[in-house]
Amino acid sequence: MPANAPSRPAYHHGDLRKQLIAAVRDLVESHGPDGFSVAEAARRAGVSSAAPYKHFKDRPTLLRAVASEAMDRLRDCMEVAAAQHPRGSLEAVAAIGQAYVDFARTGHGVFRLVFGLTEGHEDAPELKEKGRACFGVVLQATAACVGKSGFDPDVQHRAYILWTAVHGHSFLTIDHKTDVLSTLVDDNTYMMTISRRILAE
Amino acid sequence: MPANAPSRPAYHHGDLRKQLIAAVRDLVESHGPDGFSVAEAARRAGVSSAAPYKHFKDRPTLLRAVASEAMDRLRDCMEVAAAQHPRGSLEAVAAIGQAYVDFARTGHGVFRLVFGLTEGHEDAPELKEKGRACFGVVLQATAACVGKSGFDPDVQHRAYILWTAVHGHSFLTIDHKTDVLSTLVDDNTYMMTISRRILAE
DNA sequence: GTCCTAAGTAAGCGACACTCACTTCAAGTC
DNA sequence: GACTTGAAGTGAGTGTCGCTTACTTAGGAC
Known part of the structure; x- marks a missing residue:
């Protein structure tokens, strides 16, 4: 019977890689990217401190795996959000932005990790590719909105501006820098304002 | 002879606090905020590894001192940049943004430090105050541009949007995320575009 | 000169990243 | 079913780090 007995503490863990990633995700979320x-993580997975190194070359590699998984989730969130509005509408663009901010807010540790990982990770083609995929969602929505191709430099420029704005808003929000303002910033009006102003004309 | 001989290794360093901050600034710049x-830092200053703790409570406090000094410099840069253009002009706003990006680019380690320091530093009124001062520069320029008071909610909203955009652009630039674009982004056109679009009407 | 105190030291603790030699065990191969 | 193999674990050890403690130095006030 090759079926694994439910609760026998097997010598071989069987699923350590995944469980380590989950543990790190939790830890990063509760203690920050370098906390x-x-x-x-090994302790949480119930293995010795040497075990992780059978699955990940070193600490940065493990972090990168967490970031990679997070970027997949981010793209999913944005795509789902966009799909709930008419293609080419301002609302679709705004929804993508809202999904981005929501992602940052509900997982600011991981969000910070994804965008603070560039120190020794210049050579991470996988992450770069996923970044491209994420931006692709914004680019497509922008292109549909202004009625041009995603290859059009003007479309790229506008999509990039939208990205920077939402990215900045996300970071300043999770950093609690927004309390330099005397009036609160409402996500929804923020998103609609920038979408309208950047995509106008 | 109480005059200190030029190269005598004095027991009392005399200027350790400042030198530690400088050393940390260098290290952060070359190895990242957690590198x-x-x-x-103590080694670079030529003192024992316990000496820094006579001047700073712990590692985070030392980092905070570096961030604090950096925020002063950032505000100075923005003010100088703004002063070189007519008060109330779009160019003044764009120049402030350019100064912000330049600051990030020439010191991306410290820049990341300033904005990644929020993990255990919620209770840092000094940093919060300096952040307010920095935003104040943007707010004043925005107010002058639209001809209203800095207390006006609309002005605050627009200034905040400008800040988020420039902030996002800065981060994405130093993170090398901009190569998801097929066409390069020119700082100057970027700044003028957002200034025009956000401050229009 | 004497005392006080800020500013340094050396030594040590626990935690960490990572390595190395070893062990376990599931899955072939015969 | 015994034999081999190799992926996935262990435990002990190294060097570094953050930080503390007890001690030392030296400059200034009196």
């Missing part, structure tokens, strides 16, 4: 340790 | 160690 996590490989040792603690 | 620095108190021990290494």
Whole structure:
């Protein structure tokens, strides 16, 4: 019977890789991107502190795996959000932005990780590719909105501006920098304002 | 002879606090915000690894001192940039944005430090105050441009949008995320585009 | 000169990243 | 069913780090 007995503490873990990623995700979320340790992740998974190194070359590699998985989720969120509005509408663009901010807010540790990982990770084609995929969602919505191709430089320029604005808003929000304002910023009006102003004409 | 001989290694350093901050600034710049160690900073200053703790409570406090000094510099840069253009002009606003990006680009380690320091630093009124001062520069220029008071909610909203855009652009630039674009983004056109579009009407 | 105190030291603790030699065990191969 | 193999684990060890403690130095006030 090759079916694994439910609760026998097997010598071989069987699913360590996935469980380590989950543990790191939790740790990063609760203690920040550098508040996590490989040792603690191993402890949570119930293995020795040397075990993770059978699955990940080193600490940065493990972090990168978490970031990679997060970027997949981010793209999914944006696509789902866009799909709930008419293609080419301002609302679709705004919804993508809202999904981005929501992603940052509900997982600011991981969000910070994804965008703070560039120190020793210049050579990460996988992450770069996923970044491209994420921007692709914005680009497509922008293109549909102004009625041009995504290859059009004007479309790229506008999509990039929208990205920077939403990205900046996300970071300043999770950094609590928004309290320099005397009036609160409402996500929805923010998104509609920038969409309208950047995509106008 | 109380005059200190030029190269005598004095027991009392005399200027350790400042020198530590400088060393940390260098380390953060070359190895990233968490690629620095108190021990290494002490080594560079030529003192024992325990000496820094006579001047700074712990590692985060030391980092905060570096961030604080950097925020002063950032505000100075923005003010100088703004002063070189007519008060109330779009160019003044764009120049402030350019100064912000330049600051990020020439010191991306410290820039990342300033805006990634919010993990255990919620209770840092000094940093919060300096952040307010920095935003004040943007707010004043925006107010002058639209001809209203800085207390006006509309002005605050627009200034905030400008800030988020420039902030996002800065981060995405130093993170090398801009190569998802097939056409390069020119800082100057970027700044003028957002200034025009956000401050129009 | 004497005391006080800020500013340094050396030594040590626990935690960490990572390595190395070893062990376990599931899955072939015969 | 015994034999081999190799992926996935262990435990002990190294060097570094953050930080503390007890001690030392030296400059200034009196």
